[in-house]
Amino acid sequence: MPNRKGGFFExxxxxxxxxxxxxxxxGRYIGFDIGLRTFLAAVENPLSVLYTENLTGxxxxxxxxxxxxxxxxTSYALQCGIWEVSRRYGPGISDGIRLVEPQSAEAAQVGDxxxxxxxxxxxxxxxxxxxxxxKDDQGRVISVRIEESRPPTTATTERxxxxxxxxxxxxxxxxxxxxxxxxxxxxxxxxxxLFPNYEADATPPKINRTLxxxxxxxxxxxxxxxxxxxxxxxxxxxxxSLIIRRGEKVVEEIAxxxxxxxERSFDTCGDYTxxxxxxxxxxxxxxxxxxxxLDLRLPKGKVPMNGGWQVGFSAENIRPIVIYLWNxxxxxxxHPLFLSDEQRLAGSLTIPDDLLKKPGKLQxxxxxxxxxxxxxxxxxxxxxx
Numbered sequence: 001m002p003n004r005k006g007g008f009f010e011x012x013x014x015x016x017x018x019x020x021x022x023x024x025x026x027g028r029y030i031g032f033d034i035g036l037r038t039f040l041a042a043v044e045n046p047l048s049v050l051y052t053e054n055l056t057g058x059x060x061x062x063x064x065x066x067x068x069x070x071x072x073x074t075s076y077a078l079q080c081g082i083w084e085v086s087r088r089y090g091p092g093i094s095d096g097i098r099l100v101e102p103q104s105a106e107a108a109q110v111g112d113x114x115x116x117x118x119x120x121x122x123x124x125x126x127x128x129x130x131x132x133x134x135k136d137d138q139g140r141v142i143s144v145r146i147e148e149s150r151p152p153t154t155a156t157t158e159r160x161x162x163x164x165x166x167x168x169x170x171x172x173x174x175x176x177x178x179x180x181x182x183x184x185x186x187x188x189x190x191x192x193x194l195f196p197n198y199e200a201d202a203t204p205p206k207i208n209r210t211l212x213x214x215x216x217x218x219x220x221x222x223x224x225x226x227x228x229x230x231x232x233x234x235x236x237x238x239x240x241s242l243i244i245r246r247g248e249k250v251v252e253e254i255a256x257x258x259x260x261x262x263e264r265s266f267d268t269c270g271d272y273t274x275x276x277x278x279x280x281x282x283x284x285x286x287x288x289x290x291x292x293x294l295d296l297r298l299p300k301g302k303v304p305m306n307g308g309w310q311v312g313f314s315a316e317n318i319r320p321i322v323i324y325l326w327n328x329x330x331x332x333x334x335h336p337l338f339l340s341d342e343q344r345l346a347g348s349l350t351i352p353d354d355l356l357k358k359p360g361k362l363q364x365x366x367x368x369x370x371x372x373x374x375x376x377x378x379x380x381x382x383x384x385x
Contacts, residue, residue: 002054004151017154021067025365026059026379031069031076031196033247033374034082034219037205039066042216046209047230047261049214061124070127073149074113077129078181079190082322082367085334086127089115089176093332099364100175103168103332105141108133112177114146114168126150132158149225158185166319169262187338194369205277209234210276211242212286220318220370222377223269223293229262231276246270246291269317292318294377302384305359307351311366314347317327318368318375323349327362359385 001009004020018030018039028034042048055062061069068076072083088094100107108130116126132145144164145159159167168175178184190196208217214228223228233239242254242262247270255263256276266272273286295311311323320339327333335355343349356362359382366377 001050004056004061004063004067004154004225006210009152015153018149019064020069020149020151021055021064022059022061022069023055023065023067024059024362027053027055027062027065027067028373028376029072029083030066030080030222031201032072033195033196033215033376034066035197035373036201037203038216038219038373040205040216041207041218042066042076044209045175045212045214045216045230045232046211047214048216052214054087058198068149068154070149072147073147073154074127074129076196078178078185080185080188081190081193081197081338082188082324082336084188085332086115086125087118087332089113089127090117090125090377091140091174091176094184095186096180097176097178100177103175105133105144105164105168108141108144108175109177110165112175115174115176116171117174118331131156149251152226154200164250185244188336194371195374206285208285208287210237210239210278210285213274213287213289215289218372219289220290220373220375221266223291223316224265224267224373226263226265229264229274229287231256231259231262233259233276237282240277240279240281242274242276244272244274246272269293271317288372290317290372292316292368292370292372292375294318294320294366294368294375296364296379298364298381302382305356305360305383305385307353307355310348310350311364313366315368320366321369321374322367324363324365324367325351325356326363326365327358327360328363329358329383330356330362333357356383359383 003009030039042050049065053065071086075083104282112130118125128148132146134142136142141161143158143160172354210233212230239256244251269291271290275286276284293316295314299309303309324339325335362381362383364379368375
């Protein structure tokens, strides 16, 4: 598995947490695009995308195909619908958040965030979250626990009060408190959405020991993309056939001679299952996946910076939830535009006036949500001055 610190995770060495990787539109964010169970299933498949795909050198600040970063990790904890960039935790950017006074362990509370500002306009910033404050019988702070996502994985660090104060004093860090969660989140709320799915993420999954997909299990695929079925038979029960169903209809039954990979693509959208029949006729638990279609349409040529132009979209077997704009010329120019029912019905969204602040290349993402996870489609366009 690629490691954001360089190279690969060491085989046979136990790690805790989930990998750090800024997957962007190319991979999938754990907690938002996929549930934790999908990641854990992919870990158990030695031929999954966690081991066969490497985003290093292809996507800035990325390595593994599934991952999280500091801002997505804290956004998950704060019940956002999609990840917020770390700069939104900084001063003067968002409502419902204030600087903690004094800047010390004695003032820290659970839920506070530590923001490390960017050194330059184009460099990264960082955010950590306070998840425990321990006090003695006199109410004096003994220690503060911090959780964060940083290379190579998510991490938990408990510091005594003096060490916490020293940590806070380094690199211009600032301790902030979200005083009004709804004001800070704005429209970016998890409650109307299927993900993050906190209940499912907190439930230990039963991972299939005979069959897993290249994306793990419980996961959507874009229509026409290859699905790789890895028959493993880890319990040595013998395998007879692989049966693929769409709903209750058998799509294909593949005779098996033993373990191996079988690749198929599907042009009909729907909810699918796949299971292996053992030599004795018994069935294993089914792998679940969905085949969905997202389509995104942008205007031809350049578009005006002052908005007013339309983004068109369509979907099948997946619900479009947000148009995400990423202005590559503006480090603050990340804008999730959550879709209304009327916009979904019309299949279009008009870019608001005065939203975009700088000309240049604009990434436009369409994000759709299925009960098994999310898909993203990205196209780029140029903003005229």
